[in-house]
Amino acid sequence: MRRASEGKPNQLLKRERELRGWSQADVAEKIGGDPKTVGRWERGITSPGPQLCQKLCELFGKNTEELGLLLDHPDLLTPPTFPCVFLASSHADAEHRLVLSLKTDLQARGVTVLSSRQISRHSTENRRKALQEAIRAAQAVLLIVSPEARSSRHVQETLQLARTYQRPVCAAWIAGEQWQECFPRNDAELYTTIDARKGPHPSLLHEIAIALEQVSLASYQTVPSLLALNNVAELQIEPRNPYKGLNAFRQEDCHDFFGRDTLIDKLTATLNTSLLAEQQRPQGSRLLAVVGPSGSGKSSVVMAGLLPRLQAGGLPGSESWTFLDPIVPGRHPIESLARVLAEHLPERSLKAIREDLEDDSARGLHLLATSLAKRRGTRVVLLGDQFEELFTQTTSEEERRCFIDLLLTAITEPRGPLIVILTLRADFYDRPIQYPELAQFIQNHHQLVLPMDLTDLRAVIEHPAALPDVQLTFEGDLVGNLLFEVQGQVGALPLLQFTLDQLFQRRNGQQLTLQAYDEIGRVKGALSQKGESTYAALPSEEHRQLARTLFLRLIDPGTTEQGTTLRRAALSELSLVDPTQTRLLQETAEAFIAARLLTTGQVAGKPIIEVSHEALIREWTRMADWLSAAREDLPFQQTMSQDAAEWERRGKPAARLYRGSQLAEARECAKRNMPSRNEAAFLRASLVRRRRYQASVITILLLLLSATGLASWFLLQPPPNLTLVTTLNDSGPGSLRQAVILARPGSTITFDAS
Structure with missing residues (x-):
C-alpha cells in the first residue's frame, strides 16, 4: 500500500463523500464520529484508526486504498528494530528543546523512539490502543518529568501501562524546583532518575543513552530464557487447573486464591474489633457484612480467604470455632438454615429444628448455636452468601421477617456464640432499609469490596500458575494483555477467571499462549x-x-x-x-x-x-x-412456577388453584412459553376445578329454573271448586259429605253431570 506524503489532502475520501451528497457531519453521524475529525482526515492532517477505517469502508463500499485511508504511524503496528524506547511526556512538553534533542540523539544511536506526540495524533477511540501497542513494543520508557507532567492524564496512563507490561521507567527531570511538584501522582518504581534541568549538553545525552541501554538489558534479563522453558517442559508435569472459571472460590480452593491479602486483613480486623467491643459492653452485634458489586469476588474472599484464615487461628481461639456450611437464603431461608444446623445436630430431627426456628420467641437460632458451642467463649460462624436473595427470591414476607428476627436476636444476645457473616450485592444495599434494625447493623458493620489494583490482579494471574503442581508459563506479553483489559473494570474478576480457565483448556503443553487468547x-x-x-x-x-x-x-x-x-x-x-x-x-x-x-x-x-x-x-x-x-412474561411465569410448587408441597389443595382472570392470564402465558410438567398439572387442575364449578353453577341454575317453572304452572291453574260433587263415594275429595262440610254459608252445591 502506497503512503501519501504527510499533510497531503485526501481527495479520494472527499470525492466519495461528495458523490453521495453527504456533508462531513453526515459522515460523522453515520460512523459515530466527529465532523471536525472527518475534516482533518480530508485535509490530510490525520488519518482514522483501524476501527474507523473499517466503518468508512463499510459505509462507502470501498477498500482502504480506494478511500486513501492510510494509518498515520505504521511504526506502531510493525515490530520496531531493537532497541526501542517510548518517550513519554505531557503534551505541553512534547516540543521542549531537550525532548527534541533527546529524540534526535537516540535515533542517531540506532534507537527506535516512539513518542507521546505520535500517540496524540490518533483519534480518541484508538489512542489508548495505540499507547498499549507502543508500550508493548518498547523495552523501556523514558519519562519526561516537569510540573506539567504531574497532572497529565496521558503520562498517568503511560505509567500505568508500563506497570502492566512491566517495562522499566527511566526519568529525565527537565524543569521544576521540587521533585514532589513534578513527578506524577503514581506509585511507579523508577529504574533511574537523571537531573536534566541544565539543558541538552552532550554529556547529559550520553548519560541518558547509557541509562536506557542498561534499562533495556535489564528488561530482557527478566524474560525466561528458552533453556528455562525447555527445562520446565522436560519435567513432564501434568498441570492442575488452578483457575475457577465462573465459579466462586470455596474453602477447599484457598491454596489457589491470591490477590486479596489486604482485604482479608481488613475483614479479620473488623471482626476482631466487634468481638473486642462485645467484651466492653455485653450486648454487641456479631455481624460482618461484605458488600460489593456483582463480580467483585465477595463470596470468594469470604469462603477462600476469611474463613480459612479464621480456621487457621487468625483470631485468638478461632481454630476451635464451629463453622457451619454456607447458606443461600433462596425461597425458604428457614429451611436452608434448618438443614445446615441439622448436619451438626444429628440427635435432633429436621422437623424439630425447624419448629425451634419458627418459635415465636425468635431465640431458636441462638439456642441451637449455643448447643453447638463446645464450651463457653467459643463461637459458631454462619455465612449467609448472596444475602440479596432474601429480598429477591424469598416470596413469603412472614418467613423473611422470621429469618431476620432470628439473625438479629442471635447476634445481639449478650455473650452469645453466633457470628454472622453476610455477602451482599452493592446494588441491593437499599433493600434492608425496609427492616430498620437490620439496615442499621449492616451500615455499622460492613466492609466494601473495591476493585483490585494492578499488583493484586497480577497475583491473581501469576501466583496460581507458579504453584508446584501447576507450573504454567505465559507466552510473551499475555499477562500484560490480560491486565490491560481488566484493570479498573468493576466486576471483571469472573471474566478474568473464565478467560484463564479457557486458556488452560487450550494450553500448549504448560504454556498459556497468545494464539489461544486471540482465538477465544x-x-x-x-x-x-x-x-x-x-x-x-x-x-x-x-x-x-x-x-x-x-x-x-x-x-x-x-x-x-x-x-x-x-x-x-x-x-x-x-x-x-x-x-x-x-x-x-x-x-x-x-x-x-x-x-x-x-x-x-x-x-x-x-x-x-x-x-x-x-x-x-x-x-x-x-x-x-x-x-x-421475555421480560414482561417472566415474572408471571416464575410466580406460576412457585405457586405450582407450593400447591404440590401442600398436598394439592383446591384452594390454591387459579381461577378467573388469573387462570386466563396463566393459560395465555403457557401458550407463549413452555410450562413444566408440574406447572401443566397445576393448570389442568385449575381448569378441572373451573369446569366443575361451572357445571355446578349450571346445575343450580337449571334446578332454579325448573322449580320456578313448576310454581308458575300451579299459579296459573284455577282454584279447585270445593262444592262440586264428582264421586259417589261416601267420603273423601269430591264426595257429597266433603262438599257439605267445606261449603261456605249461602253457597250452592253442584253435581258433575259426567
Whole structure:
C-alpha cells in the first residue's frame, strides 16, 4: 500500500463523500464520529484508526486504498528494530528543546523512539490502543518529568501501562524546583532518575543513552530464557487447573486464591474489633457484612480467604470455632438454615429444628448455636452468601421477617456464640432499609469490596500458575494483555477467571499462549463466544429453541434491568409434559453444564440448576436478547412456577388453584412459553376445578329454573271448586259429605253431570 506524503489532502475520501451528497457531519453521524475529525482526515492532517477505517469502508463500499485511508504511524503496528524506547511526556512538553534533542540523539544511536506526540495524533477511540501497542513494543520508557507532567492524564496512563507490561521507567527531570511538584501522582518504581534541568549538553545525552541501554538489558534479563522453558517442559508435569472459571472460590480452593491479602486483613480486623467491643459492653452485634458489586469476588474472599484464615487461628481461639456450611437464603431461608444446623445436630430431627426456628420467641437460632458451642467463649460462624436473595427470591414476607428476627436476636444476645457473616450485592444495599434494625447493623458493620489494583490482579494471574503442581508459563506479553483489559473494570474478576480457565483448556503443553487468547475472543469476548459456540454446537434446532426456555427459567428479571439477578431453579422444572422434549431439554442443560456455564447443586435438600455467574447475562448478547423479549412474561411465569410448587408441597389443595382472570392470564402465558410438567398439572387442575364449578353453577341454575317453572304452572291453574260433587263415594275429595262440610254459608252445591 502506497503512503501519501504527510499533510497531503485526501481527495479520494472527499470525492466519495461528495458523490453521495453527504456533508462531513453526515459522515460523522453515520460512523459515530466527529465532523471536525472527518475534516482533518480530508485535509490530510490525520488519518482514522483501524476501527474507523473499517466503518468508512463499510459505509462507502470501498477498500482502504480506494478511500486513501492510510494509518498515520505504521511504526506502531510493525515490530520496531531493537532497541526501542517510548518517550513519554505531557503534551505541553512534547516540543521542549531537550525532548527534541533527546529524540534526535537516540535515533542517531540506532534507537527506535516512539513518542507521546505520535500517540496524540490518533483519534480518541484508538489512542489508548495505540499507547498499549507502543508500550508493548518498547523495552523501556523514558519519562519526561516537569510540573506539567504531574497532572497529565496521558503520562498517568503511560505509567500505568508500563506497570502492566512491566517495562522499566527511566526519568529525565527537565524543569521544576521540587521533585514532589513534578513527578506524577503514581506509585511507579523508577529504574533511574537523571537531573536534566541544565539543558541538552552532550554529556547529559550520553548519560541518558547509557541509562536506557542498561534499562533495556535489564528488561530482557527478566524474560525466561528458552533453556528455562525447555527445562520446565522436560519435567513432564501434568498441570492442575488452578483457575475457577465462573465459579466462586470455596474453602477447599484457598491454596489457589491470591490477590486479596489486604482485604482479608481488613475483614479479620473488623471482626476482631466487634468481638473486642462485645467484651466492653455485653450486648454487641456479631455481624460482618461484605458488600460489593456483582463480580467483585465477595463470596470468594469470604469462603477462600476469611474463613480459612479464621480456621487457621487468625483470631485468638478461632481454630476451635464451629463453622457451619454456607447458606443461600433462596425461597425458604428457614429451611436452608434448618438443614445446615441439622448436619451438626444429628440427635435432633429436621422437623424439630425447624419448629425451634419458627418459635415465636425468635431465640431458636441462638439456642441451637449455643448447643453447638463446645464450651463457653467459643463461637459458631454462619455465612449467609448472596444475602440479596432474601429480598429477591424469598416470596413469603412472614418467613423473611422470621429469618431476620432470628439473625438479629442471635447476634445481639449478650455473650452469645453466633457470628454472622453476610455477602451482599452493592446494588441491593437499599433493600434492608425496609427492616430498620437490620439496615442499621449492616451500615455499622460492613466492609466494601473495591476493585483490585494492578499488583493484586497480577497475583491473581501469576501466583496460581507458579504453584508446584501447576507450573504454567505465559507466552510473551499475555499477562500484560490480560491486565490491560481488566484493570479498573468493576466486576471483571469472573471474566478474568473464565478467560484463564479457557486458556488452560487450550494450553500448549504448560504454556498459556497468545494464539489461544486471540482465538477465544480475549477477556471481553471469551464468555460471549463460549456461550455462542456452545449454543451453535447443540445437535438440533429444537435443542436451540429449548436453550431459550432453559435460560429464561434461570433469570429473575427484577423490576429494572439493574435489578436482574440469577434464579435458582429446581431440576424438576426441566421435566416437561412431552417426554421427548424433556429429554432434549436435559441434553441442552448437560451441554451448558459441560461448558461450565451452568452449575448443579443442592439447596435446602433439593437438587437445583443455576447459571454459573451473573456475568453471563451481561456478556452473552443472545441471552440478553432473550431476556429483553421475555421480560414482561417472566415474572408471571416464575410466580406460576412457585405457586405450582407450593400447591404440590401442600398436598394439592383446591384452594390454591387459579381461577378467573388469573387462570386466563396463566393459560395465555403457557401458550407463549413452555410450562413444566408440574406447572401443566397445576393448570389442568385449575381448569378441572373451573369446569366443575361451572357445571355446578349450571346445575343450580337449571334446578332454579325448573322449580320456578313448576310454581308458575300451579299459579296459573284455577282454584279447585270445593262444592262440586264428582264421586259417589261416601267420603273423601269430591264426595257429597266433603262438599257439605267445606261449603261456605249461602253457597250452592253442584253435581258433575259426567
